[in-house]
């Protein structure tokens with residue numbers, strides 16, 4: 001469904017990604033793991049059009065999207081959440097979600113149509129009761145949920161989630177895990193995650209990144225047997 | 240909105256009683272139109288234009304030039320004022336819409352100065368420093384009452400349309416872009432185009448205000464597009480609370496002109512006091528007067 005081949009990216013002299021290739025199969029949940037600074041977020045930034053790769057190709061449903069800007073990629077049905085939250089802080093939770101819906105987007109230049117829409121997405125991320133609370137007044141956990149809600153509101157076919165549980169406690173993490181398990185049934189998902197228990201429980205396929213390269217990949221079962229994963233602290237968490 | 244219309248609709252009947260005069264009402268309405276259009280950019284779009292007087296001036300000149308050289312029809316001349324403001328704005332916006340913050344502000348100042356320079360130097364068209372004098376009002380607008388009524392009608396229409404605009408999907412998206420440009424891109428918006436349009440519409444409204452000004456003042460001169468004029472509209476908008484309220488520019492403009500005429504009677508330095516108030520607002524109360532008046536200040540989210 002989605003395929004990136006031989007991606008390279010450097011910032012100045014700092015090589016951040018080196019020959020990274022990944023593919024995400026329809027209906028699957030693909031995980032990306034790796035230590036801090038491994039290049040996971042940069043990878044998302046290339047795949048969603050924030051930066052252009054120095055080399056390499058990105059294809060979505062057979063179409064080359066390498067040079068497309070973020071808005072064009074978004075319009076193809078690809079959506080993402082951010083590791084550092086990116087919300088419309090002065091807007092209510094509901095307005096945050098509405099702004100991201102295709103309906104409002106199509107009416108964006110209209111002056112006479114109404115600004116509005118359905119609240120289904122808020123319900124699915126568990127914020128139905130807080131629809132009219134301003135994003136900046138929500139608790140950290142609710143903001144995390146809303147971060148996913150905004151990405152979902154676009155009704156994507158492919159969803160990139162960048163550490164959706166960062167900074168959350170066990171209970172809040174479990175809430176996000178339930179949400180993702182539910183989403184997985186209808187959307188193709190790519191998930192960056194530090195919490196290995198979390199990731200190994202959800203993912204169909206996992207890429208392990210280190211120093212800007214993919215050093216291992218496979219199903220959770222295959223990776224448990226991988227020497228690098230076993231050697232690293234990450235491995236202990238799952239075995 | 241009803242209170243505003245009631246206030247200005249009845250203004251000629253009572254303004255004499257407080258020692259002011261109906262023409263002041265015309266001036267204030269012109270500046271409110273200018274300010275509301277400006278606030279579309281500043282308050283909703285978060286785009287600081289410090290050279291907006293240029294488009295006001297372009298509108299005023301266009302009104303006069305259309306009257307002299309094309310046809311004295313009032314509607315045509317007002318249309319020309321809006322069109323000229325809008326086209327000038329659209330051109331400038333082409334060069335600045337990929338910028339933001341301080342670079343955006345500096346570029347608008349630079350462009351504003353270019354327009355001012357042209358007005359002063361292009362003598363054969365603009366009559367240089369003297370400007371366009373003897374702009375005529377149509378006979379049916381020659382007395383002050385009908386001029387007032389006409390301006391009030393245009394004013395009411397402009398206010399309703401701008402209110403509609405900021406509450407439409409367009410206005411909501413524009414405000415979303417101010418809050419988080421990155422996210423707006425990633426949910427699929429063409430940020431550049433929205434910024435460009437906001438500037439163009441805002442300049443078009445400034446052109447309308449400038450056209451009304453030329454009609455009322457019966458002249459257009461370089462000073463109407465000076466940096467000082469540009470500064471006034473910024474001050475009015477911020478003092479009034481344009482960052483948190485649609486009505487901010489209204490409060491700011493009323494206060495500005497009342498201060499000019501009431502304080503101005505006692506001291507030449509009234510502008511100093513207004514400027515001081517402006518500084519206090521910027522330093523301590525960015526929500527402005529509207530923020531003081533309203534309890535649930537929705538900071539930086541005009542509603």
Ligand SMILES: Nc1ncnc2c1ncn2[C@@H]1O[C@H](COP(=O)(O)OP(=O)(O)OP(=O)(O)O)[C@@H](O)[C@H]1O
Pocket residue numbers: 011014016034035036037038039040041042043083
């Ligand atoms: N815009 C940029 N300019 C310069 N360097 C960058 C930029 N973005 C990322 N980097 C660098 O690239 C490297 C990889 O960063 P990246 O954010 O992709 O890591 P990550 O795997 O997401 O880490 P984390 O787990 O901390 O989120 C880091 O060394 C970072 O400093």
Ligand SMILES: [Mg+2]
Pocket residue numbers: 040041042083
């Ligand atoms: Mg990261």
